[in-house]
Amino acid sequence: MGRVVRALVRPWVVGAAVVAVVGVGFGLYWFQPWKLWQDKTVQEALPGTVDAAKSPGAAPSGESSASAPARPVTLAGGELISHEHATSGTVRLVRLADGSHVVRLENLDTSNGPDLRVWLTDAPVKEGRAGWRVFDDGQHISLGELKGNKGSQNYVVPGDVDPARFNSVTIWCDRFDVSFGAAELART
Structure with a gap:
């Protein structure tokens, strides 16, 4: 037996x-729990400002100083608030000299995580747990994967998207359908 x-x-x-x-x-x-202990810092310059910084006071070749290129213009901005994870920094919606738009995250500091995205949304930003899951309820445009959980970085708004239709930005965890942090875009 x-x-x-x-x-x-x-x-x-x-x-x-x-x-x-x-x-x-x-x-x-x-x-992916190891990401909680791994930070990735990304420091990008705002597009359209690098060329002007190469030779201060000088116009690009073939142009007079009277016809210097237009500078980027901030259309809206706001402070990131924490949702699922402690998140801080600022968000700006910027129109570049060529008429295109970028969402710029500055001094971002959040947790790393699986499948993090930057979304431009039409949802209101709510404090606390009430704001964790609202961003996929309405319209949203994914601007791509979060490049780094720390630093300053740019996300191109597709040319066929009217950024005026959106009033917030979220760092969205697509794997768990939750916001790490978000900012209301106040028009300037």
Whole structure:
């Protein structure tokens, strides 16, 4: 009888071990907990300001100083508030000299996480837990993956999108459908 019991227990133990290993592997993939201890800092200059900084006071070749290129203009901005994770920094909606638009995150400081995106949305920014999940209820445009959880970075608004239709920006965790932090865009 002892052999029968051992023969029955062995497949059950092996099966349980396989299920446990698969479960741990899936949990690690899904939650990516190591990102909580990994920071990625990105420092990008605002597009359209680098060329002018190369030679202060000098117009680009072939142009007179009277026809110097237009500078970027801030159309709206706001302070990031924390939602699911502590988040701080500022957000600006900027029209560049060529008429295109970028969302600029400045002095961003948030947690790293899986599948973080920068969204331009029409949702109101709400404090606390009430604001964690509102941004996918209405219209939103994903401007791409978050480049880094710290620093200053730019996100191009697609040319066919009217940025005036949107009034907030969120750092959105697409994996768990939750906002890490968000900012109301106050028009300037």
